[in-house]
Amino acid sequence: MCCCCRKKKDLEVKFSGRHCTDPLCLVLFAAAWFVSIIVLIAAHRTADMASLSNGRDYNGNVCGSQTNPPGSVVLNCPTGVCDQVYYPRLTEDVSISLAFNTSFSMFGICLPSCPSARDVVCTYNYTDNKGLPPFDDVIQCTNGAYRLTHGELCANCWAVPLNTSSVMNRCVPVVTTVRKTTARCVMPESPADPTDPAYIDPSSPSCLAQSVEETETYTRASSEDVLTNALVSVQVFVNRYMSDIRSCYLVLAVGVAVSFVLGFVFLLLLKTCSKFVIWCTIVLGLLLCVLVTLLCFQQAQLLPVNQWFNFLVSTGDEYFHWGNLTFENIVENLPDYLASNDRTVVYWEIAAYVMAAFTLVLLFVVIAMGHSVNVSVEQMKKATIVLARTPSILLVPMVVTVVNVVLFCFFAWAYSLTLSSSLSLSDYTDEVLRSIGAVVSKNDTAMLCEDPETMTNCTFISRAIEKGAPSDVVLGFWHLFMFLWSSGLVNAIGVMAVAGTVGKWYFKKEDERISITTLSQALLCAVGYHLGSAAYGALLISLIQLARAVMLYIDNRFKKSQSGNPLVKCGMKCCHCCLLCLEKCMKYISRNAYILVIMRGSNFFKSSVESFSLLASNIGAVTVLKSVSTLFIWMGKVANIVISTLVVQVMIRFCPDWITHPIVSFVGPTVVIVILSYLVSTIFIQVFVIAVDTTMLCYCEDLKKNGTDGMDKKAAQAAQAAQTTPDAAPAETAAPAETTAAAPAEGAQ
Known part of the structure; x- marks a missing residue:
């Protein structure tokens, strides 16, 4: 890059010969994961997932669960596992709840499979004693006189009006939709009856114009069944738009490809005419x-x-x-x-x-x-250059996103196991300390467990926690904290990988080449040497995010008490605002600290102080850079989304061969392409922001190491050396020329 960067060895980014930074935080992170694994194993042994996923019947038993009371009808299902629940009288349940102002509860019956239309569903006792009555008898219960004479039958049995399907082990009515298209020749006028001698086939050459009528017929319950009709309407709505999306999958794929192309065009425009x-x-x-x-x-x-x-x-x-x-x-x-x-x-x-x-x-x-604006533009150009030379960097946010999704699914599954488990917080504490006891044979302090020899009845801590909040709340906050910490660690590794590649390019030697190997070296360096620093920064951010979650929980718990005290309500809002600002500031400081950690190999705290000092000494240029880059980021995002959406709209309208069947509405494909193009543009923007921050820190460090005169002083020294030493002239004059072209901002400074 610049001649000053090549001259000074301390500015060169090296990924070897380093030492591990912040190992204590890495040990703490491993210990937290150890606790999470022990809690997961303990919950898995006693978990009953059916209690979460399955519904309950009118007796309060969980359908398909093995934890119901002994002798219950659901547990002794004669036809197998009765894990499906059907609600035969939803409308009556809603009416009773509204009339008597009571909590809403649904009358459910557990079944081995979802019923079909014209089936009969009865309560357990009626079925055991009298069996299932004929459908024709049950359907007459809609008649008031028949209901008076057959009270037991009508109170315990119901006719199923529609076919049902299982959705999360709940039997939901299925809508049968029939689409019919009718065409009739209108020029010349043709009768509608095909048997009429004057009838003209709409597809024949003699028909100049035809009238096409499309009808859609679907089956629903009676108008009095409000909830069932609402479910049917939602199902029709979802099926309609999902059908449109499936029909336009090729067009959506083209839209995503266009979005990726626009991302590279965005980088090219930043490089050429920013x-x-x-x-x-x-x-x-x-x-x-x-x-x-x-x-x-x-x-x-x-x-x-x-x-x-x-x-x-x-x-x-x-x-x-x-x-x-x-x-x-x-x-x-x-x-x-x-x-x-x-x-x-x-x-x-x-x-x-x-x-x-x-x-x-x-x-x-x-x-x-004005000069700071030019400096900012040059830093953005440098960021686009390194992205163009190493497009593999764009894989980093994709991998980070996939890992974060996997982490979210893992901790959501782990928390669902703890919710379905019958263990208390004291039991989990015993399990954790008993596992520690496998390594530490005796609790010498005897302050955690009543029996320090066997690590049992370790309830002093857990009892203190349980007095403040239920076990499921405490475990929920623990799993949330672990997800935030782990996700922050993954994000930090991604930032280090990108920043290490950009920093290596910025301070590279003339004979060095930047490729995917450089990205791999930066990633291995971040994982091998600076995982503790990544855990340090992620811990600080996750603690602030956990505090925000706790404040939100407290705010929701005491929502009624705040309504009568505006001062408390205002104080809560101020706390939320302050914590949000603190989180934003910590994320920005941590990202710059990660950049210096991977570039210089220092610990997190030292890198935070040094990065803050570098940015504060160039606050004008940094402020302008953030403003200018934010402007370009929004312009790029909006342009990417709008153009990709327009391409999809045009293809749907004018390229019918790309869709499998005519669509009902543009809404479904439009919403999907807007979301996908936003995600694609975010991938480019995330890498671009990290690259810009890295080049700005490199620029600030370059000024600090080489003086405020920057490139001009070095160029003058090189020119003077070239005049006094003719043999060294070619080597000394070529470097400043390349430097001036590569870093005009430093020369101007």
């Missing part, structure tokens, strides 16, 4: 502020802006032919609430002075920060 775009945006913003200021002065009747504007328009009309464009016409088209009158002229005057001051301040800020 300076032009950002300065055009700044100039247009200044012009907009000037126009708003002039409008305020005109409405406040302080300056004759209309005369100046009309003069400019009349002068330009000779060349551009604008027509009858006057300032008065523009003002007349303004909304009524922007009109100027005797009551609002004072407010317009205040707005005029405020806008004038704001415009002047903005102008001076742009002039003062």
Whole structure:
């Protein structure tokens, strides 16, 4: 890269010869995982997942569960495992709940399989004593007179109106949809009856125009069954849009490919014309502020802006032919609430002075920060260069996302096991300390367990915790904390892998090449030497996130008490806001610390202090860089989503061969492509943000190591050495030339 980077060995990024950083945090992370595994094993031994996934019958028994009371009908299901639950009287349950203002409970019956239409479902006692009655008898229960004479039958048996299917072990009505398309020739007019001699086949050449009618018929329950009809409506809605999505899978694949291409185009545009775009945006913003200021002065009747504007328009009309464009016409088209009158002229005057001051301040800020804008643009160009040379970096956020999804599924499964287990928090404490006792034979302090020899009845700590919250709440927060910590560790490794590759490229030697091997070396270095630092930063962030979760839990628990005390409610909101700001700040500090950890091999705390010092010493350039990069990020995301969505819409409308059958609505495919294109653009943006932060830290470190004169001083020394030593001229003059081209921002500094 730059000659100063090649001259100074301490700026070169080396992935070998390092030592492990923050090993204590890594040990703590391993111990936390050890506790989680012990809790998982203990919960798995006594877990009954059916109690979570299956429904309950009218006796309160869990369908298909082996933990029901002995002798229960569900446990002794004569036809096998009765793990399906059917609710035969949903409407009655809702009506009773609303009429008597009671908690809503559904009358369920456990069955071995979901019933079909025209089946009969009865309570357990009625079935055991009298068996299942005929469908024709049960269907007459809708008649009031028959219901009075057959009270026992109608109170214990129900007819199934629709076919049902199992959804999470709940029998849900199935909608049978029939689509029918009818075509009739209308030019010339043809009768609808095909047997009529004058009938004309719509597909025949003699038919010039045809009328096509599409009908959709589906079966639902009676109008009185509100809940069943609601389920049917939801099912019809979901099936309709899922059918549209399945029909457009090829078009959606093309849209995702276009989104990836647009991601690379975004990087190319940043490399080629980012300076032009950002300065055009700044100039247009200044012009907009000037126009708003002039409008305020005109409405406040302080300056004759209309005369100046009309003069400019009349002068330009000779060349551009604008027509009858006057300032008065523009003002007349303004909304009524922007009109100027005797009551609002004072407010317009205040707005005029405020806008004038704001415009002047903005102008001076742009002039003062012009060099910082150029520096920011150059850093973004460097980030795009390294991404273009090593596109394999884009695999990092994909792998990180997959690992995070796996972690989420694992801890969700582990927490569901603890919920379905009958163990208490004291039992889990015994299991953990008993496992520790396999390594530590005796609890010499005897302060955790009543029996230190066998590590049993270790309830002192767990009893203290259980007094404050139930066991499922404590275990829920523990699994949430472990997921946040593990996910933060994975994210930190991803940041280190990308930052190590970018830093290696920034300070590389002339004969070095950056490839996927460099990315692999950075990843191995992060895992082999700096896993403890990653765990350190992830621990700090996860603790703040856990505090936010606890505050949210407390807020929801005491929601009613806050309604009568606005001061407490305001205090809660302030706590949420402060914790959110603290989390954002810690994430930013940690990301920069990870960058210096992988580049210099220092521990997390030292890297945090050093990165904060480097950024604080160049606060102007850093602020402008974040503003400029944020602008480009939003522009890139919005453009990617809009263009990908438009491509899919155009293909659906004008390329019917790419879809398997005509779709009902554009909504389903549009929502899917918006989500997918957002995820694809996020992959590029995540890598781009890390690369920009890395190049900015490298730039700040370069200035600190080589002085504020930066490249100019080095170039002058190289030129002087070339004049005094002719033999060394080629080598010494070539390096500054390459450096100036590669890092113009440092030269300008």
